Amino acid sequence: MAFQAARNVGKFSVSNKHLANAGGRYRKFNTTSQREVRRIIYAALRSRNAQFLPNNQPNSYVVITNLGRKIGTKGETRVKVVVGGNGKIWTAYPIK
Numbered sequence: 001m002a003f004q005a006a007r008n009v010g011k012f013s014v015s016n017k018h019l020a021n022a023g024g025r026y027r028k029f030n031t032t033s034q035r036e037v038r039r040i041i042y043a044a045l046r047s048r049n050a051q052f053l054p055n056n057q058p059n060s061y062v063v064i065t066n067l068g069r070k071i072g073t074k075g076e077t078r079v080k081v082v083v084g085g086n087g088k089i090w091t092a093y094p095i096k
Contacts, residue, residue, distance in 0.1 A: 006045040009089065012038065012041065014037045019032045029071055040092075061082075074094075080093060
């Protein structure tokens with residue numbers, strides 16, 4: 001499923017609240033570029049370091065990957081990607 005999600009990453013747009021210039025206390029990528037966020041997500045889904053965990057929603061899972069570089073506005077190096085069972089990316093954001 002992660003490889004299917006990686007193929008679908010071009011169709012995904014992260015919510016604006018997760019971009020660097022957004023207000024609020026949301027987890028934010030250190031970029032305002034949807035293209036760069038897609039690159040981060042693609043790398044996370046294709047990484048050998050990716051951890052696949054159950055999600056609290058049926059027919060979905062979580063992928064957490066440490067990319068080894070800062071991707072968040074608060075120095076986060078890991079990304080959390082929530083993927084549906086059909087390979088569609090539901091959301092993604094940086095985590096500590």
